[in-house]
Amino acid sequence: MAKGKILPLLLGIYMSLVIVAAFTYAEAEATLGDAGRVIFFHIPSAWIAVLAFFVSMVGSIQYLRKGRIADDHGAVAAAELGLVFTVVATITGAIFANLAWGTPWNWDPRETTVFVLLLIYLAYFALRAAVEEEDRRSRLAAVYSILAFITVPFLVFILPRFYWSLHPDPIISTTGKASMAMSPHMLQVFMASLLGFTGLFVWLYRLQVRIARAADQIKP
């Protein structure tokens, strides 16, 4: 087996074990019950989305500073993955909402801010599609990506806390004092899932950048 394939294979096995552990090793959450098991996938997806948007911003800053097309490729790849993981977080959140409150979507503050975040980053791709000239497209997109990331902490962490929300208390605690308390088993599976999702992001990010680099070589 090629050297570069060992880590992805290990990731595949690792995540399979994490999924099994999420349903067998971790106990049902005290207040949310079995529906609470979605946090092992929902929260890591959301965190990786934030990480991806941050990486996109860093790539954009590097592109504006140095003008290297590789940085623009990285920014686009990261933004795409940020969107994908945001959608995953939204879907897993909707699954939980349906189980817990009988409806997958009710314009809860946290659901609404995630929707706004999706629109902001969809607009990033709309902007890229609208500009034909490569360098101008990359520069405009880079500026947009930097500005877009400024909204991320506000939309993901700050604004939803201003309003009462159905969304469970985002403070993860092992002491049982928060409305969502994690047992040691749950915390272990959660951290393992976070690591697995990070590995998945890194694999996909590198793959996307490789594809972009190959496309550049093929271009006439």
Add this chain to the structure above:
Amino acid sequence: MSNELLTVLAVALITWLGVFVYIWRLDSRVSQLEADLRQKKP
């Protein structure tokens, strides 16, 4: 473990394995493309 939970576990596992296989095959094709491009380079 209840039947419902077992079903959800099976669905989650199959979904993950499907996604993994898809990305793995894409990775393999990109590796092949990169090898072909390296060969063609003067």
